[in-house]
Amino acid sequence: MRFREFWQLVDEVLGSAHGRELTRSMVLGALGQRTPEQALDDGVEPRVVWHALCDELDIPDDKRWGADLGRQAPPRR
Template identity: 65%
Template sequence: MRERDFWQLIDEVFGPAYGRALAREQVLPTLDGRTPADALEDGDEPRDVWHALCDALDVPDAERWGSDKYRQTPPPRR
């Protein structure tokens, strides 16, 4: 997953306004107390950041992947 894909999923799964606010403001313990945006800026893998955000918000696997592109072949977890 590329960072561009991460932001597309943010928009599709959470909606553009709410999703962008989550990425900037939601501090996650699994990201060492950083926000998803901070983790991406620090060079964390977008796939790992995406899973951390979805896990924290209890987003079911079936609802994590937005468009058909990801539903067919979701990026694997590490």
């Protein structure tokens, strides 16, 4: 997953204003007590950050990838 794809999913799945606020303010234990933005700035892969954010928000796998049914879900590591 690229940074561009991460931000597209944030906007589509969480809503642009709400999603962007969550990435700035929500501290996640799965990201070492960092916000998603801090984790990205520290070099954590966008795929890892996206999964951590979705896990924390209890977003089911089938809703994580937006409305584009052709979009392939990046594998978890």
